[in-house]
Amino acid sequence: MGSDSDLPTMEKAIAVCEDFAISYEVAIISAHRTPDRMVEYARNAHQKGIKIIIAGAGGAAHLPGMVAALTPLPVIGVPVTTRQLQGVDSLYSIVQMPRGIPVATVAIGNAQNAGLLAVQILAISEPQLQNQIQQYRQNLAQTVLDKQERLDKLGYQTYLTQM
Known part of the structure; x- marks a missing residue:
């Protein structure tokens, strides 16, 4: 830097x-x-x-x-x-x-x-890093899916207040 x-x-x-x-x-x-x-x-x-x-x-x-x-x-x-x-x-x-x-x-x-x-x-x-990157991406996707599930459950207004 x-x-x-x-x-x-x-x-x-x-x-x-x-x-x-x-x-x-x-x-x-x-x-x-x-x-x-x-x-x-x-x-x-x-x-x-x-x-x-x-x-x-x-x-x-x-x-x-x-x-x-x-x-x-x-x-x-x-x-x-x-x-x-x-x-x-x-x-x-x-x-x-x-x-x-x-x-x-x-x-x-x-x-x-x-x-x-x-x-x-x-x-x-380095194949082990390829596997780690793939897992990282899967975790990112799961995070989004979890947020959508929570949004569906709570509704947008409650979801917003809990952000």
């Missing part, structure tokens, strides 16, 4: 890694304030056994794109919500990558989806 202020957002990607028992590291690396550190990290990440980089950044949000330009690994960008433009600036910065330097991008502030996308990428070669 570009700053420690991004940690509350990025925490959700960390939680996904923990839920799926995937090792991870957390680092503060600013594309603007520590550019040499960013270059070293991005160029050497694959040699450390890292398989995917999730990079969160707000404002100018250059971290995901610059890391993607320097590493052979897949990079998932998380646009972090900003006070001035609510993260739209971060989103535009991350998705406007030039041809040849892709960065997968999730919704503003949605590091949980970044974590899940990383799991899905890893699941390509």
Whole structure:
């Protein structure tokens, strides 16, 4: 992440890694304030056994794109919500990558989806993760079905008051 202020957002990607028992590291690396550190990290990440980089950044949000330009690994960008433009600036910065330097991008502030996308990428070669992702999706579906059952039982007005 570009700053420690991004940690509350990025925490959700960390939680996904923990839920799926995937090792991870957390680092503060600013594309603007520590550019040499960013270059070293991005160029050497694959040699450390890292398989995917999730990079969160707000404002100018250059971290995901610059890391993607320097590493052979897949990079998932998380646009972090900003006070001035609510993260739209971060989103535009991350998705406007030039041809040849892709960065997968999730919704503003949605590091949980970044974590899940990383799991899905890893699941390509790890069947146990495929099974875990399938179970996760089944649990999501069951949650919706349970809510519908409760709504049918209570009616919408009572359901609303109990939300």
